[in-house]
Amino acid sequence: MLLEKARRALSQLKARPAGFSLVKDGEQRALHQHDEVALPQSTLRLLTFNAQAGIGSQRYSDYITGSWKHLVAHSRSLQNIELMASVVRNFDIVALQEVDGGSMRSRNVNQLKHMASLAKFEYSHQQLNRNLGRLGQFSNGLLSRLTPYKVEDHRLPGLPGRGAIIAHYGHPDAPLIIAGVHLSLGEKYRNIQLDYLRGQLQQYKHVAVLGDFNCRLDHLAHSPFAELGLRSPETGLLTYPSWAPDRHIDHILLSPGLKATRTEVIDGCKLSDHLPLATEILLPDDVREAALHVPPSLIQRAT
Numbered sequence: 001m002l003l004e005k006a007r008r009a010l011s012q013l014k015a016r017p018a019g020f021s022l023v024k025d026g027e028q029r030a031l032h033q034h035d036e037v038a039l040p041q042s043t044l045r046l047l048t049f050n051a052q053a054g055i056g057s058q059r060y061s062d063y064i065t066g067s068w069k070h071l072v073a074h075s076r077s078l079q080n081i082e083l084m085a086s087v088v089r090n091f092d093i094v095a096l097q098e099v100d101g102g103s104m105r106s107r108n109v110n111q112l113k114h115m116a117s118l119a120k121f122e123y124s125h126q127q128l129n130r131n132l133g134r135l136g137q138f139s140n141g142l143l144s145r146l147t148p149y150k151v152e153d154h155r156l157p158g159l160p161g162r163g164a165i166i167a168h169y170g171h172p173d174a175p176l177i178i179a180g181v182h183l184s185l186g187e188k189y190r191n192i193q194l195d196y197l198r199g200q201l202q203q204y205k206h207v208a209v210l211g212d213f214n215c216r217l218d219h220l221a222h223s224p225f226a227e228l229g230l231r232s233p234e235t236g237l238l239t240y241p242s243w244a245p246d247r248h249i250d251h252i253l254l255s256p257g258l259k260a261t262r263t264e265v266i267d268g269c270k271l272s273d274h275l276p277l278a279t280e281i282l283l284p285d286d287v288r289e290a291a292l293h294v295p296p297s298l299i300q301r302a303t
Contacts, residue, residue: 039176106137181210237263
């Protein structure tokens, strides 16, 4: 029955460009750059969430019995995304993993744009990491109530499908760097990716890295990434699997100058196989001071 659904879907596909090839290690694309943009708040609420493309697995057996949902839209996929929008709307900057950019499995809805519209985020950015045409548009996403002055796409080394979005906020003299990441399952490639990210982030003082790392904190402590000195505000933040969480593999990691006032897993949000992880940070004085020197036109755009 399930295989037959997939066969029918495949038979109905129309030709559409797709790609599934190895990317160059560290391939990078600068997307846009403003001069600088103000940070009008003293605190920022951050969230990371692996959305699982709205599939909403709720038990291990769903990975097998519901495997067809990775190819064909199911009755609750759009509803799950719309419920996620009601969660992310309470935050200032959201890093999303496994959002679909518009294919059969998402009913041709760009899930990131749909969430941005429902939750009223003025700024959003989609990073397409694996293009399977109408079979899937595997993406990372960034939702933000503030306009970053620069955003970079980074295709991470290793097998295709993993990437990082690095957004720069405030003023270049003392920026706040927010990175959203989705790392490999395997330790070998994951450590290569962590080393690459270390190289990209080591020059900055104030950094927050959000995402699905696919590993626990003790693994990060023994990886090249440890050289950055980033820390989790709390330990024991179990995010996976959502129905019976026993692993802390989704992280929000902060540099020493960023203080978290509150960190929590949103354990009531069982819309994916991961639970969302949230924190609130205080903006450092030097970041806020530098951001005051922004042209009025850009301040108006960011608020």
